[in-house]
Amino acid sequence: MNVLLIYPKFPDTFWLFTFALSFIGKKAAFPPLGLLTVASLLPEKWLKRVVDVNADTLTDEGLLWADMAFIGGMAIQRKSAKEIITRCNASSLRVVAGGPLFTSEPDEFKAVDHLVLDEAELTLPAFLSDLENGKPKKSTGLPVSAIFVILRPPHGISRG
Numbered sequence: 590m591n592v593l594l595i596y597p598k599f600p601d602t603f604w605l606f607t608f609a610l611s612f613i614g615k616k617a618a619f620p621p622l623g624l625l626t627v628a629s630l631l632p633e634k635w636l637k638r639v640v641d642v643n644a645d646t647l648t649d650e651g652l653l654w655a656d657m658a659f660i661g662g663m664a665i666q667r668k669s670a671k672e673i674i675t676r677c678n679a680s681s682l683r684v685v686a687g688g689p690l691f692t693s694e695p696d697e698f699k700a701v702d703h704l705v706l707d708e709a710e711l712t713l714p715a716f717l718s719d720l721e722n723g724k725p726k727k728s729t730g731l732p733v734s735a736i737f738v739i740l741r742p743p744h745g746i747s748r749g
Contacts, residue, residue, distance in 0.1 A: 590632070590634075590635040590636070590656050590657065591635070591636045591638075591654055591655050591656045591657075592628075592631060592635050592636065592637050592638070592655060592656065592657050592658075592659060593638050593640060593651055593652065593654070593655035593657070593658045593659070593682075594621070594624040594625075594627060594628055594637060594638065594639045594640070594658075594659045594660075594661075595624075595639075595640050595642065595647060595658055595659070595660050595673055596621035596624055596639070596640070596641040596642060596643065596660075596661065596662065596666075597642055597660065597662040597666035597667075597669035597670040597672075597673055598642040598643050598666065598669035599619065599643055599665060599666055599669075600665065600668065600669075619643070620641070621639060621641050621661070623661045623687075623688050623709070624639060624659065624661045625639065626709060626710070627659055627661065627687070627709050627713065630709060630710065630713050630714070630717075631717070632717070638651065638654070638655075642669060642673070647673065647676070649680070652676065652677065652680040652682055653680065655682055656682075656683070657682065657683045657684075657685060658673075658677045658682050658683070658684050658685070659685045659686070659687070660673055660674065660677075660684060660685070660686045660687075660688075660691075660701075661686070661687050661688035661690075661691075662688050662689075662690045662691075663688065663689045663690050664689065664690050664693065664694075666690060667690060667694075667697075670686070670690060670698075671698075674686070674698065674700050674701060675700070678700050683702045683703070684700070684701045684702050684703070685701070685702065685703045685704075685705060685716070686698060686701045686703070686704055686705070687704065687705035687706060687709055687712075687713075687730075691704055691705075691706065692706045692707055692730070692732055693732070695728060695732045702727075703716065703725055703726070703727060703728070703729070704727065704728040704729070704730075705729050705730060706728060706729065706730030706731060706732055707730035707731055708730075711730070712729045712730035713729075715729050716729040
């Protein structure tokens with residue numbers, strides 16, 4: 590299995606310090622640590638490539654190489670994530686998405702084949718098991734909205 594792990598682009602804002610990166614010889618301010626963690630949890634026999642769109646270009650050749658794309662990101666990366674998902678869909682590439690963006694807004698990503706929600710260390714093993722058995726679910730884990738419902742005390746009961 591060839592897996593392409595793709596980290597969406599952050600939009601240019603003052604707080605990303607994009608203007609200062611060249612002073613310190615860097616291409617991006619925030620490395621894709623979540624995707625690197627996911628890569629470490631994938632089966633060892635799978636071939637993996639990471640593309641950080643903040644530092645590298647996502648090529649058509651890369652998409653053609655892959656059997657599956659894993660995308661992770663935060664809310665500020667929403668626009669880039671949707672563009673990447675569209676490109677993956679156009680290449681008939683299976684898309685697996687996770688991370689804060691997808692956990693908090695799962696209903697906004699109908700074009701994603703599989704959502705691995707919540708913490709990958711907890712939910713990715715179940716997804717990989719289902720995938721190995723030929724029956725991967727559309728969604729593994731709980732979206733943030735469900736977690737908040739679980740954590741909210743019953744009506745009329747205070748926490749303090």
